Amino acid sequence: xxxxxxxxxxxxAWEADVVLRDGTVASVRPIRPAxxxxxxxxHNAQSDESIxxxxxxxxxxxxxxxxxxxxxxxxxxxxxxxVTMREEIIGVGRFDRxxxxxxxxxxxxxxxxxxxxxxxVLLEHLAAIARDVGIARFTAEVLPQNRKMxxxxxxxxxxxxxxxxxxxxxxxxxxxxxxxxxxVEMSREHRAEAQSLRSVLxxxxxxxxxxxxxxxxxxxxxxxxxxxxGFAGRVVPVNPSSKKVRRLTCYPTVRDVPxxxxxxxxxxxxxxxxxxxxxxxxxxxxxLLVVSAGFAEDGPEGAARQAELVRRARxxxxxxxxxxxxxxxxxxxxVRLNAxxxxxxxxxxxLGLFAQSGALGIAVLASAARRNLGIxxxxxxxxxxxxxxxxxxxxxxxxxxTDAVGLYLxxxxxxxxxxxxxxxxxRIKPVIxxxxxxxxxxxxxxxxxxxxxxxxxxxxxxxxxxxxxxxENVHQLFDVGQLVVHQPLPAGDRVAVVGNxxxxxxxxxxxxxxxxxxxxxxxxxxxxxxxxxxxxxxxxRAFEDPGxxxxxxxFIPPLATGDADVAAAVRAAAADSDKPCVATFLGLxxxxxxxxxxxxxxxxxxxxxxxxxxxxxRALAAATRYGQWRAREHGTPVAPVGINRRVAEDVVETVLSxxxxxxxxxxxxxxxxxxxxxxxxxxxxxxxxxxxxxxxAERVGYPVVLKSVAPMVRHQxxxxxxxxxxxxxRSLRAAWASLSERLAPLQADRFxxxxxxxxxxxxxxxxxxxxxFGPVIGFSVAGLPTxxxxxxxxxxxxxxDVTVSELISSVKAAxxxxxxxxxxxxxxxxxxxxxxxxxxxxxxxxxxxSLVLNPVNAHPxxxxxxxxxxxxxxxPRRIDPGRRSLT
Numbered sequence: 001x002x003x004x005x006x007x008x009x010x011x012x013a014w015e016a017d018v019v020l021r022d023g024t025v026a027s028v029r030p031i032r033p034a035x036x037x038x039x040x041x042x043h044n045a046q047s048d049e050s051i052x053x054x055x056x057x058x059x060x061x062x063x064x065x066x067x068x069x070x071x072x073x074x075x076x077x078x079x080x081x082x083v084t085m086r087e088e089i090i091g092v093g094r095f096d097r098x099x100x101x102x103x104x105x106x107x108x109x110x111x112x113x114x115x116x117x118x119x120x121v122l123l124e125h126l127a128a129i130a131r132d133v134g135i136a137r138f139t140a141e142v143l144p145q146n147r148k149m150x151x152x153x154x155x156x157x158x159x160x161x162x163x164x165x166x167x168x169x170x171x172x173x174x175x176x177x178x179x180x181x182x183x184v185e186m187s188r189e190h191r192a193e194a195q196s197l198r199s200v201l202x203x204x205x206x207x208x209x210x211x212x213x214x215x216x217x218x219x220x221x222x223x224x225x226x227x228x229x230g231f232a233g234r235v236v237p238v239n240p241s242s243k244k245v246r247r248l249t250c251y252p253t254v255r256d257v258p259x260x261x262x263x264x265x266x267x268x269x270x271x272x273x274x275x276x277x278x279x280x281x282x283x284x285x286x287x288l289l290v291v292s293a294g295f296a297e298d299g300p301e302g303a304a305r306q307a308e309l310v311r312r313a314r315x316x317x318x319x320x321x322x323x324x325x326x327x328x329x330x331x332x333x334x335v336r337l338n339a340x341x342x343x344x345x346x347x348x349x350x351l352g353l354f355a356q357s358g359a360l361g362i363a364v365l366a367s368a369a370r371r372n373l374g375i376x377x378x379x380x381x382x383x384x385x386x387x388x389x390x391x392x393x394x395x396x397x398x399x400x401x402t403d404a405v406g407l408y409l410x411x412x413x414x415x416x417x418x419x420x421x422x423x424x425x426x427r428i429k430p431v432i433x434x435x436x437x438x439x440x441x442x443x444x445x446x447x448x449x450x451x452x453x454x455x456x457x458x459x460x461x462x463x464x465x466x467x468x469x470x471x472e473n474v475h476q477l478f479d480v481g482q483l484v485v486h487q488p489l490p491a492g493d494r495v496a497v498v499g500n501x502x503x504x505x506x507x508x509x510x511x512x513x514x515x516x517x518x519x520x521x522x523x524x525x526x527x528x529x530x531x532x533x534x535x536x537x538x539x540x541r542a543f544e545d546p547g548x549x550x551x552x553x554x555f556i557p558p559l560a561t562g563d564a565d566v567a568a569a570v571r572a573a574a575a576d577s578d579k580p581c582v583a584t585f586l587g588l589x590x591x592x593x594x595x596x597x598x599x600x601x602x603x604x605x606x607x608x609x610x611x612x613x614x615x616x617x618r619a620l621a622a623a624t625r626y627g628q629w630r631a632r633e634h635g636t637p638v639a640p641v642g643i644n645r646r647v648a649e650d651v652v653e654t655v656l657s658x659x660x661x662x663x664x665x666x667x668x669x670x671x672x673x674x675x676x677x678x679x680x681x682x683x684x685x686x687x688x689x690x691x692x693x694x695x696x697a698e699r700v701g702y703p704v705v706l707k708s709v710a711p712m713v714r715h716q717x718x719x720x721x722x723x724x725x726x727x728x729x730r731s732l733r734a735a736w737a738s739l740s741e742r743l744a745p746l747q748a749d750r751f752x753x754x755x756x757x758x759x760x761x762x763x764x765x766x767x768x769x770x771x772x773f774g775p776v777i778g779f780s781v782a783g784l785p786t787x788x789x790x791x792x793x794x795x796x797x798x799x800x801d802v803t804v805s806e807l808i809s810s811v812k813a814a815x816x817x818x819x820x821x822x823x824x825x826x827x828x829x830x831x832x833x834x835x836x837x838x839x840x841x842x843x844x845x846x847x848x849x850s851l852v853l854n855p856v857n858a859h860p861x862x863x864x865x866x867x868x869x870x871x872x873x874x875x876p877r878r879i880d881p882g883r884r885s886l887t
Contacts, residue, residue, distance in 0.1 A: 007033055011075050013877050014129060016885035017314045021117035021188070023195035024286070024317035025886070026090065028125055031080040035089065036067045038082075042089040047111050053146045054108045056168075070094075076133050081125055083118050085317050086281065093122030095130060095138065102137040103130060107149060117188060119152040121884060124185055127175040128883040134646065140171045157181030179637060186420070189884045190394050196319045197395035199286040200387070201330045201337065201377055203262035204233045207254050207285070209276050210267035210292075211237030211245050218291055219267035220245075221341055222327070229338035236261070254279040261285045265339055266322075270294025270305060273323070277309060281316030288313055289339060290322035296383050297324060310385050314886070319391075325382035326361030331375060332401055340365070340378070349374015350403040350485050354392045356381050356410045360474075364408055367474050373482050376402040386886070388413065393421045396429065404484045406477045409435040415459070416774050416880035419466045419796055426467035427634070430484040430626055432477050433468050435459075452772035454794075461794040462773065465803060467629045469622050479610065479619040486606040487580035489627035490620065492549040496521030496542035499554040500528060500535075504586070508554055508613040515621035520547045532565040539573030543581075550620055551577075554584040554613045571607055580623065582616040583609050635802030638836035640678055645844055648676035652847045652872050662849065662873030670868045673848075677841045679834060682866050684752040690736040694729050696753040703727045703756035705866075706735045708743055710750045725756055757866055760859025761816050761826055764792075765835055767842035767851040774878050775842035779835060781813035782855050797843040804832045804839070817858060826858035834863050846875040 006012070015029040031039075043051070043062050051059055062070075073080050073094075083091035090110040095103040105126060109118050127138065142149050150169065153160050157180035158173040206226065210219030219239070223246060226235050237245040240252040251257050254264055254276065264285045266276050270292050280288060295306035306323060313320045321328065327340030331348035338345060340361070346368035353368065353375050355361045361380040368375055376399065379392050389407050396402045405425065412418060412435070422431050463470045471477050495517045497508045505523030512519050521542050526534055535555075542551045553570050567585065574581040610616040651673045656662060665673065671681045685696040686709070697704045707722035721743065723735035739751070762782035770776050777795050785791040793810040795803055808814065808831060819825040834856065842848060850871040857864040 005034065007072075009075050011129075014081070014125070016125070016883070018121050018884045018886065019189075019192040019196050019319075020121070020317075021115070021192055021195070023192060023197075023199050023319070024085070024116070025196070025314045025319060026116075026118070026121075026317065027084045027315065028081055028121060029084070030075060031071055031073060031082050031092070031094075033071050035071050035082060038087075038089045039067060039070060039092070042092070042108075042110065045110065045112070046108070050108070050111055053143055053149070054106070056143065079126065079129055079133075081122055081129075083122065084315075085113075086315060091118040091122060093119075093126050095126055095135070097135065098139070101135060102139060103135045105138045105140050107152065109148075114148070117192065119149065120156065120188060123152055123156055124883045130175055134649065136176060137172065137174050142169045142171060143167075144169055155184065157184035179639075185884065186424075190397065190421075190424070192884075193391050193394040194398055196287070197387070197391050199262055200289070200319060200321060201328060201379075201395065202332070202335055203287075203337075205236065205257075205259060205261050205263075206231065206233060206337075206339070207236045207238050207257055207261045207264045208267065209238040209254060209264055211239050211242075211250065213242060213245055217267070218341065222265055222267055222291065222339055225327075225338045225340060225342075230336045231338075232334055232336050233262075234259075254285065255283055257283070263287050263289060263339075265289045265291065267291050270298075270302065270323075274305070274308060274312065277312045277316075277318075280318065281312065285318060287319045288321070289325060289328060290320060290382070291325050291327060291341075292322075293324045295323040296385070306383060306385050313386070320386035321379065322382040323385060324357075326355070326357070326380035328380070329365075329375065329378035331377065340380070342366070344369045347372065347374045349376060350401065351375050351481050352392070352396045352399065352402040352405045353378045353408075354381070354389045354406070355379075355408040356384060356389075360408050360410070364406075364474055364477075367478055371478055371482060373478055373485070384411065384413065390414065390417050390421050393418075393425050393431070397421075397425050402429065404430040404432070404481055406432045406481050407434070408474065408477070409433060412772075414879045415462055415772055416796065416878070419462050420880070422463075422468050423466040426626075427630060430480075430489075430623070431466075431468045432480050432484075432622075433463060433470050434473060434477050435463075435470065452770055453768070454770045454773050454776055457792070458770070458773060458776050458794045458796075462796050465795055467626065469626050471622065476618070479608075479615055480622045482606075482608040483580065483582060483619045483623050484626070486608055487582075487623075488578050489630070490550040490580055490624040491627065491631075493517050493624050493628075494520035494547055494549045495620070496545060496548040496551045497523040497554070498526075498538050498542050498551065499523065499556070500526045500530065501554070501556050504554050504556055504584075504613065508552055508584075508617060511614045511617035512552070512621075515617055517617065517621055517624065521545050532569045535566055535569040536573050539570060543573055543577040543579055548579065550579055550624070551581045552583075552613065552616055552620065553581060554586070554616075556586040567607075574605070574607060580620070581607055582620050583607050584611070584613045584616050585609060586612075633802060635800030635805075638799050638801055638804060638840060640833060640837045640840060642678040643837075643840065644676045646676075648673050648841070648845060651676070652845065655872055656847065656874065660874065662847075662871065665870045665872060667868075670870045673870060674841075674865070674868060677837045679837050679853075679865060681868050682754060682757075682864060684754040684867075686750070686752050690733055693732055693736055693751065693753050697726070697729070697732055700753065700755045704732065705754045705756055706732060706739065706751060707754070708739060708750060709752050710743070754866065757857040757864045758859045758861060760857045760864075762855035763817075763831070763858050765838055765853040765856050767838055767848065769842070769846055769849050769873075769876060771876060772879075774846070774880065775839070777807070777835065777839050777842060779807050780811055781816060785811065785813040795839075797839045799836065799839045801832070801836070804835050807835065808832065824860045827860055827862045830862040831856075831858050834865070846878055847872050849873040 017027050077097040080094035082089045090113045092108045095105040097103045107119050153171050160173040163170050208223045211223045212220040214220050236257050237248050237250040239250050242250040264280045273292050296303040330337040342365045344366055355364045396405050495512050497505055499505050502525045505525045509519045509523050524538055555566050570583050674681045687693040687696050703725050705724050726732045726735055764780045764782050766778040768776050775797050778792050780786040780792040791812045793807050795807045817826045852869045853865050855866050
């Protein structure tokens with residue numbers, strides 16, 4: 001609908017595409033006055049039973065007054081959402097405010113779309129909207145026989161109270177998210193998005209639109225690859241110019257194909273793609289793989305075509321891979337799907353791969369094939385208009401044929417969702433990522449990303465927080481991949497080095513030290529005349545050493561024994577151990593310098609082989625750090641007590657009502673906002689003269705602090721604008737004279753008096769709302785570590801208690817908090833509680849554009865927040881909004 005036809009106050013930010021339980025896509029949006037006819041069609045198609053369950057009466061027809069009442073809402077006290085597919089309404093959900101904090105909620109789901117989770121989707125979206133407009137509790141009246149609707153409430157993860165009165169079940173529950181409700185929502189999102197990928201990767205019937213007799217066309221090559229791979233399902237060529245292609249019956253359009261089509265591969269000119277999409281929509285195709293180019297990568301016209309492609313596909317319930325995709329692979333023996341243009345394919349294996357562009361898809365698959373590293377599934381998202389790496393990760397979480405995952409990411413559209421899904425996947429399977437940056441710099445044409453003001457450290461922190469193994473290039477991705485696929489994870493960082501060259505052993509030992517590994521055994525250097533039995537015995541001693549967690553073996557000619565015997569000795573020694581082993585065979589004939597050595601008949605696991613020991617050690621170090629992350633406790637989400645979100649919302653709403661573009665909060669406003677989250681901001685008294693300063697000091701009690709609050713001084717850092725530990729009137733007057741003289745040229749004559757804090761360590765706790773990442777929490781030790789060295793650590797909410805602890809410990813200056821040089825350690829639990837409260841505040845309130853607590857005085861007795869700078873602005877549209885949405 002054109003923008004000018006939207007009603008006043010229409011909240012376009014509530015619009016979202018969502019994946020339903022069966023993997024199809026539907027749209028959620030606010031109801032509009034123009035929906036009257038569609039609402040009548042929806043109602044008229046319902047069964048008598050469904051109408052009675054919704055309205056408690058046989059309301060067979062909606063009157064004009066009913067339609068007007070249902071379609072005209074104010075989007076605040078009366079809110080209604082519709083779920084649509086192919087522009088027809090298939091579900092309606094609404095709430096009507098009863099009082100300031102509660103509302104009555106109701107749903108009506110199409111009989112033809114029952115069982116797809118539409119009621120659950122509507123409840124999630126209505127609850128999120130209700131919280132935004134100040135509603136805290138939902139109530140509903142449901143007939144006892146309406147078990148499906150009662151299940152929607154009880155299965156959502158809220159604490160639901162029920163009572164029966166006059167034959168009606170009255171349901172009530174608070175809509176504040178709980179750990180259980182969040183888990184339910186994320187689980188439903190995971191299952192739905194994974195199911196949508198199954199339609200792509202395990203189709204029964206594939207239509208190749210643009211299939212050709214010519215082998216030099218994309219359509220012809222894709223058809224050949226499908227047939228050569230022995231695809232287990234049905235392959236149907238589609239081309240209006242041919243009757244037969246590769247001896248297969250060819251149909252003019254997808255509409256003419258008999259039976260159901262699960263996946264349509266579209267390889268036609270860009271200007272013809274939209275017509276093919278409409279054909280696929282008409283016959284209920286589940287998913288599209290668009291290899292055609294000529295979309296967003298080609299400029300504004302192509303970008304508009306790409307947006308229309310996604311709109312039409314999602315409107316018909318279809319997922320889209322591409323456009324400009326290189327294709328997909330599923331090596332499962334029961335599927336045997338190769339829908340790519342790759343001339344060389346890796347063998348079947350246990351590594352899942354994802355790459356965005358076609359060129360990188362070729363490089364990734366070719367590199368895996370050279371190493372003989374098997375893959376389970378592969379996907380190329382092309383321009384990433386719809387399906388992304390997030391969707392593939394959702395699929396791999398449950399995929400029993402995938403043991404590890406590698407992703408080559410050229411851009412990232414939703415880092416918050418990526419982090420959330422990657423964290424879940426990394427707890428069970430290694431996730432290896434190649435990613436060069438986070439901004440538009442270097443992003444290929446056609447990839448839609450948001451700008452970011454975050455530093456590169458934020459992106460690294462996000463990956464570390466999620467347990468992701470980040471590498472620099474494709475070679476390193478496979479260096480790590482062949483290790484984590486074939487070998488157990490290291491239990492620790494203690495390494496044995498065994499070889500036949502002292503120089504090579506020293507080189508390996510140095511590499512271990514540089515990557516944070518400890519050489520606990522060796523380096524052992526066997527003589528060149530050693531036998532295979534000698535090599536085996538030395539390696540066995542290394543594996544059996546209880547002080548060793550992993551083994552690095554490195555051999556170089558000349559050898560008295562045969563090259564193959566050396567490889568066999570390594571393999572045999574590692575066969576019975578649960579410790580990982582990596583190998584380097586420099587110059588040995590018949591042994592690949594990148595790949596693996598394996599036994600015959602599968603009697604032992606493959607040993608990854610590397611070109612140089614530094615490559616082996618780097619991969620081993622990455623696997624070790626990942627193993628340590630996976631083995632440690634990840635904690636529980638922080639949930640500080642004593643939070644009053646309504647008070648905080650009132651503070652922000654009051655400011656924005658007068659200053660719609662936002663501004664910096666006053667000290668009193670900042671005090672009120674922080675107090676609502678249980679943070680006590682110390683008071684300060686502004687003074688205009690030295691006499692005012694003396695009077696203020698007498699009120700608060702000596703010793704005091706005198707500091708300038710002029711912005712130009714406040715942002716200079718250091719102690720140039722502050723005088724501390726003033727223990728009497730005389731020292732206060734002297735400080736006033738000193739600061740006034742020093743700051744006079746800057747006209748920085750705004751001063752405050754504040755009580756002197758306890759002796760402790762000054763820290764900085766911050767939050768910034770980033771367009772790409774959402775809220776970013778920062779922590780540092782104030783002064784030179786922050787201002788000169790940039791020693792600031794970052795994390796992305798929501799945080800756990802363990803994440804908060806890691807944040808505090810991750811700054812290089814952390815030892816000063818823990819009793820450096822005999823000092824008494826600070827109250828770490830109080831500092832952690834403060835950071836937790838700020839993280840929850842930032843996650844709750846996107847209107848808080850910037851928040852800096854500086855200084856936070858951490859001392860043995862607790863923490864004191866001595867200063868705060870908080871700026872608010874209209875809430876941005878977060879890309880992971882707390883309710884299911886394809887973004």
